[in-house]
Amino acid sequence: MTSISISSDKWQTADVEVMDGDFDDDMLQFLGSFEEVLPETVDKVSERKLKKTSKKQKKKEENTVGSKNPENEEKSIEERRLAKKLKRKEQMAANRKQRKERLARRKEQKELEKGQESMETPIENGKKKRKGGEIQENNDKKKKAKKETDVSAWKQFYFLPNEILEAIEQMGFSQPTEIQSAVLPIAVRDRQDVLGAAETGSGKTLAFGIPLVSRLLEALSNKEEEEPPKGPRALIVAPTRELVIQIMRHINSLIATTPLKAVSIVGGLAQVKQERVISQQNPDIVVATPGRLWAMIQVSVSGIFQYSPPKHSNITPGHKCWNTPPPTIFHKVGGGVQKMFFLIFCLKIKRTQPNYA
Numbered sequence: 360m361t362s363i364s365i366s367s368d369k370w371q372t373a374d375v376e377v378m379d380g381d382f383d384d385d386m387l388q389f390l391g392s393f394e395e396v397l398p399e400t401v402d403k404v405s406e407r408k409l410k411k412t413s414k415k416q417k418k419k420e421e422n423t424v425g426s427k428n429p430e431n432e433e434k435s436i437e438e439r440r441l442a443k444k445l446k447r448k449e450q451m452a453a454n455r456k457q458r459k460e461r462l463a464r465r466k467e468q469k470e471l472e473k474g475q476e477s478m479e480t481p482i483e484n485g486k487k488k489r490k491g492g493e494i495q496e497n498n499d500k501k502k503k504a505k506k507e508t509d510v511s512a513w514k515q516f517y518f519l520p521n522e523i524l525e526a527i528e529q530m531g532f533s534q535p536t537e538i539q540s541a542v543l544p545i546a547v548r549d550r551q552d553v554l555g556a557a558e559t560g561s562g563k564t565l566a567f568g569i570p571l572v573s574r575l576l577e578a579l580s581n582k583e584e585e586e587p588p589k590g591p592r593a594l595i596v597a598p599t600r601e602l603v604i605q606i607m608r609h610i611n612s613l614i615a616t617t618p619l620k621a622v623s624i625v626g627g628l629a630q631v632k633q634e635r636v637i638s639q640q641n642p643d644i645v646v647a648t649p650g651r652l653w654a655m656i657q658v659s660v661s662g663i664f665q666y667s668p669p670k671h672s673n674i675t676p677g678h679k680c681w682n683t684p685p686p687t688i689f690h691k692v693g694g695g696v697q698k699m700f701f702l703i704f705c706l707k708i709k710r711t712q713p714n715y716a
């Protein structure tokens with residue numbers, strides 16, 4: 360019997376079974392297969408093993424997908440190609456649209472600037488003086504070419520000033536349109552305010568343009584002895600730049616034979632420049648979009664809109680233009696409302712208050 364101590368405090372004894380006999384090398388061989396393994400080595404080895412397994416697994420998965428669904432894979436490649444193609448197409452369409460819009464904006468801007476530059480030409484006795492007389496000559500040629508139009512149908516409107524009949528002749532319009540025939544006697548002869556509605560392209564611009572220019576000419580002839588009126592006396596408001604351009608074209612043609620001047624006020628052009636043109640040129644007619652007009656009324660340095668109220672006004676199409684009622688605007692415009700002449704033209708008129716005529 361052998362005693363083995365197992366406690367640190369006190370030695371104790373325990374009975375153990377002792378094996379007797381010889382141990383040959385074969386029995387102890389397994390000891391050689393152990394190797395010393397430190398903690399850091401354990402971490403590194405397991406990390407390497409983990410990486411290897413995840414790579415293998417990934418490869419395996421890829422192979423399985425590929426080998427299992429080759430059609431699906433082809434499909435997804437095709438889909439991706441199509442999506443890319445579509446995206447490219449959309450991008451190209453967007454670029455084309457942007458380019459078109461840019462070109463249209465530039466064209467509009469040029470037209471408006473042209474209109475304003477032409478304002479800088481002095482006007483005397485209803486005829487424009489230009490350098491070298493070259494442009495005047497071209498205009499004369501145009502006038503001659505268009506003078507062949509027979510405008511006898513317009514003669515029924517005996518109350519129209521001669522300058523306007525001459526302008527209509529130059530424009531080449533042999534007959535008044537329906538809305539023009541309906542409006543002219545009421546607005547020019549009877550001096551009534553008009554609320555008109557007619558479809559697009561029916562000639563509404565001249566239907567309000569002719570009465571407006573007639574009134575201005577009338578006022579000019581009545582006040583020949585007096586000091587010429589300061590500031591714009593007629594205001595045309597249209598909801599878009601495009602409409603302002605269209606209206607300006609008609610108004611400029613209408614006043615081509617008169618000493619009257621018109622300018623446009625729209626967003627997108629330098630406000631300072633527009634103010635300068637207005638205060639230098641002192642136009643009789645202003646054609647404006649509401650946003651820029653409002654901005655100019657509020658921050659106008661020259662105070663151009665404070666001179667005197669516009670006495671004749673057109674708002675077209677009225678329902679789209681204003682959030683505040685027109686008289687409020689004109690009160691601001693002129694600093695006081697005088698007798699004004701309203702011509703409101705649009706595509707449709709919706710009655711919102713039953714008692715409002």
Ligand SMILES: Nc1ncnc2c1ncn2[C@@H]1O[C@H](COP(=O)(O)OP(=O)(O)OP(=O)(O)O)[C@@H](O)[C@H]1O
Nearest residue numbers: 532533534535536558559560561562563564565605
């Ligand atoms: N009496 C006329 N005879 C022939 N053509 C005319 C006459 N009056 C106007 N026009 C022409 O008809 C076209 C349409 O006129 P206008 O732009 O005034 O229509 P509109 O009713 O104001 O249209 P929109 O509602 O689109 O503004 C213009 O090209 C204009 O020059």
